[in-house]
Amino acid sequence: MIEKNQILYRNSEILVNDIDGETVMMSIENGTYYGMNPTGNYIWNLLQEEKSIEDLLVKLANTYNLSDDQCQNEVLPFIQTMIDEKILLKKD
């Protein structure tokens, strides 16, 4: 279970570009392409500087008018996926 005060930062081995409004990312490390939805894109943009997961959730909740439930059950798993795929990295 991931701690809300865990600080995350961008993986510099990820390339990003925009195609007609859709964001595509590529991991140089494993050669995988990711089609990023607007939420993922927003999270990526927020992480111009490193932030804690708590910070991210607060900002997302405000921007998208999300309930605590939605943050817990939708956004958090999504952030976990971005960590699993090494798009975002955990700061020790």
Added chain:
Amino acid sequence: MKHYPYNYFTNGLYIASEIKFPELLEKEGTPTVFIYYGNTPENLENPSFKRVFHQANPDEYLLDIKHAARYWLKNKNEVVVEPYENVQEDAVRIYILSSIMGVLLHKHELLPLHSCCIKVKDYSVLIAGNSGAGKSTISLGLYRKGYEILNDDISSVFLNDQNEPSVYPGYMHLKLWSESLEKYGYETTDFRQLRNEIEKYSFPINRCNKIEHLPLKAVFILNPAGNQLNYESIVGLKAFEALNKNTFRRNLVKGIGKEASHFKLSTSLASKIKVFQVNRPDITKPKDFSDFMENLITTI
């Protein structure tokens, strides 16, 4: 100072060569690529990519084809060719025009799309698709209708100074199966066979060679399937995926250390050009398909 008897301009590269390539446009210029005979290593030091026939590291690429030659890209400017004994000259040349050219173009940060290139008025279009999808055959059909063919196999795409997609002309022949030639009433005996074992022939293309490069408007991807002759537009990530699938020697990009530039170029391109899938049922007559494609490429 080595003397190179042959000078070419193809796919955006000025080439000085010890080997003759009848398919390439002879043109003097400042060469950035040199092709010459010499000794090649059996293996690369520190390969980041190694398979049975080829290996690579960020600086070099080595291709070993026992019925032709061993080819060593020392860097992005030099191709050293060491032919094996008793091989056909044509076999030696074929791999330079395919794999070696593909790697060179990636190294020079051009995007090689596996496609034919057709000139339409003041712009160009690409016709892509898997081997056997019918790219060269439809190009022959359009050539007979009077359209210039700028490329048969590997189309070199780039963004020009105004950041617009553009394409460089390439090889001056179509590689056609005997069936395709016969479809249009030609005799295979009039043409040079590409390799003794294969029923494929070199069909020379005449064209005006004053064009340095041309704006690229669209890519048509042939899909030899479906019930109806039609086309559909592909956008966004799907367009990007389609271009990737049709990128020549896509599997080598990582081994030669060009992922970043390739990603940037191919994603930018996917936003800027129109991509279409063309569905062509088996039973479509060549003339009907030629007419259909002519209409498509002139009205996009």
